[in-house]
Amino acid sequence: MKAKITITPKKAVLDPQGKAVLNALEHLGYDGVSDVRVGKYLEMDVPSDSPEFRERLNEACHRFLSNPVIEDFQVEFE
Amino acid sequence: MKAKITITPKKAVLDPQGKAVLNALEHLGYDGVSDVRVGKYLEMDVPSDSPEFRERLNEACHRFLSNPVIEDFQVEFE
Numbered sequence: 001m002k003a004k005i006t007i008t009p010k011k012a013v014l015d016p017q018g019k020a021v022l023n024a025l026e027h028l029g030y031d032g033v034s035d036v037r038v039g040k041y042l043e044m045d046v047p048s049d050s051p052e053f054r055e056r057l058n059e060a061c062h063r064f065l066s067n068p069v070i071e072d073f074q075v076e077f078e
Numbered sequence: 079m080k081a082k083i084t085i086t087p088k089k090a091v092l093d094p095q096g097k098a099v100l101n102a103l104e105h106l107g108y109d110g111v112s113d114v115r116v117g118k119y120l121e122m123d124v125p126s127d128s129p130e131f132r133e134r135l136n137e138a139c140h141r142f143l144s145n146p147v148i149e150d151f152q153v154e155f156e
Contacts (some may be wrong), residue, residue, distance in 0.1 A: 006084075006119045021120065025138065033127030037105065041084045041119035042099065047110030 003046045003057060007066045007073045008039035039071070049077040081124045081135060085144045085151045086117035113150070127155040 009015045018036040025033050042065065046053065057075055066073045080149045096114040103111050120143065124131065137155055144151045 008119065008121060021143070022122070024142065025122075028138065030138065032132065035153060036120060036122040039119040039121070041086065041117040042096075042114065043117070044100070044103075044114040045112045056108065060106065060108065064102065065099070072127045074148075 001049055002078045003042075003044050003049075004076045004078060005044075005057075005061060005065065005073060007038050007041060007044040007061075010070055013070045024059055026031070031039050034060055040066075046077070079127055080090075080156045081120075081127075082154045082156060083120040083122075083139060083143065083151060085119060085120070085139075085149050088148055088150055091148045092108050096137050097114050118144075124155070 009018070014048070015037050017038040021038060022033065022036040025036070054075070054077070061073045061075060062068055079153070087096070095116040099116060100114040101130050102113065124135070132153070132155070139151045139153060140146055
């Protein structure tokens with residue numbers, strides 16, 4: 001069983017890396033692209049997707065995988 | 079319309095950042111977690127999901143958003 005975690009900067013937070021990617025895309029002629037956000041992606045094999053484990057993994061995301069002041073995270077099991 | 083791009087290190091490539099996260103999880107008592115891979119995540123507003131645009135975005139991923147020698151990427155439209 002796999003857990004997939006995406007961590008993105010919060011909407012209200014400036015994202016200079018996203019801005020840089022957007023500029024590069026525009027220079028290469030990708031018109032109409034906007035609002036690029038760059039975040040992190042983690043993938044791991046996990047032993048279960050029980051509610052307890054989900055809760056613990058959320059806690060890990062909150063405590064040290066993301067910075068909850070400036071980042072949002074989302075966990076999916078597959 | 080949103081495009082979501084995940085970029086992960088290839089299976090055969092060492093991923094020291096993933097190893098560090100795995101070590102941290104183990105120290106915190108997350109038993110049974112394994113094979114952690116850390117990659118990048120990009121989210122952007124795009125004008126269409128036509129086959130032409132998909133093709134062009136794939137090309138952008140291949141040319142400069144990822145390093146195809148050591149990374150795989152996946153594009154989803156939503």
